Amino acid sequence: MKPESAVVSITVNGTPHRLEADTRRTLVDLLREDLGLTGTKIGCGQGTCGACTVHVDGVRVLACLLLAVTVEGGQVLTIEGLGTPDGGLHELQQAFIDRDALQCGFCTPGQIMSGLGCIGEGRANTAEEIRESMSGNLCRCAAYPGIVAAIADVAEGQGA
Amino acid sequence: MRPFEYARPSDLAQALAAAGPDTVFIAGGTTVVDLMRLDVLAPRRLVGLGDVAELRRTELDGDPVRLGAGVTMAEAAALPLVRERYPALAAAIDLAASAQIRNVATLGGNLLQKTRCPYFRDASSPCGRRRPGDACSALTGHLEQRAVLGASPHCVAPYPGDMAVALVALEASVEAATAAKVVTVQVADLFREPGDAPHKETVLGDGDIITAVLLPAPRGTSAFVKLRDRASFAFAAASAAVSLELDHDRVVAARIALGGVATRPWRSSEAESAVSGERLTPERAFAAGEAAFEAVARTHENRRGIALGARAVTAALLACRGG
Incomplete structure (x- = not known):
């Protein structure tokens, strides 16, 4: 193994993986290129747009700003890991459809993963609070009213 | 991004021993990865601090209160003690970056974040903060947000962070480990003015590690x-x-x-x-x-x-x- 490589052990959507990666590999590239999980998108590649949002060890993070080697041993949840075992949608995915919370859809996986974090952190009590908590996710189609409504729907349904 | 070796020390002594030329420490990485991608940082070795348990040591019942430097911004801002007794600190963290970044960025890394000056962030522009001896491109170029206070003919870039500002008003300190000893530095004294050596951003040495933020009992x-x-x-x-x-x-x-x-x-x-x-x-x-x-x-x-x-x-x- 080259000195600029490392073995990374990582669990993605419940499945453990162990693979050799260049130390420069970011988590988002590892997910997309090595594991074929292309639901997580790369927008800006510099931590501004939020399209690459996934959960690591239970919190929402930006996969483009994390080197895979620094996530060693981590539990990763991506958009592919949501939904029911029989292929049904997660309730927040359904809420995005019901509320028309997307147009082109490119930012949507990141919006949904971030929205889950927003609800889980208890930051979805008012529209204003949701907007602040979701400010790390940009939507070029400006579907923001629908995104806020979808998150509010699910948060209310959970008694948040 | 240039190729680099990655080391993952398991304690503070190993981390300090791993310091050296062309070596950069990485905690949350939200600054370091960004700057490596821009070629502003191009270390040959990266030393990950994620396994260093000493950096997570937090003592909320002490005087001063101790927050481990490896604690994330989100974790620190969620502490009831921080919210109730140090509202300036809680607000500074809440208003910084985005939720995703606050979940990863650490207190120590936040303090040491780099300026947002576009000439610093453009590896092809001369910049004395990035490369000792270079002239300041912003002086003759276009920089909307120049530092009003503390600027020199060698650098006019503002310090971008929020948390350090709150910590200065709270008269907080950082504890840092050097190869030889543990030192305590007031946050107000941690950062240097650029003067004629803008690349020397803090009073700490290259291989030193901030281990904790220390908060004195709040007054008022x-x-x-x-x-x-x-x-x-x-x-x-x-x-x-x-x-x-x-x-x-x-x-x-x-x-x-x-x-x-x-x-x-x-x-x-x-x-x-x-x-x-x-x-x-x-x-x-x-x-x-x-x-x-x-x-x-x-x-x-x-x-x-x-x-x-x-x-x-x-x-x-x-x-x-x-x-």
């Missing part, structure tokens, strides 16, 4: 105000943190710090003097904000920074009064 109340170009997820156009002891409406003691307008987190004794012993009226608060810039010659370039900085101080002082 505190507040942090951040002014920015949009409502959320933006760096400060100007910010101010105030720690204030009031006797009814009279100021017994004030500690005032400014951000976004200075080359380092800036404590203003001029602003403090302008309110000490005085009744805290809106007019007096604004006079204090203006006093922070009384030594600065007004130019077309610094008008905006002065106006915003003075108003940030005003708002933070009045927030301590409860409105």
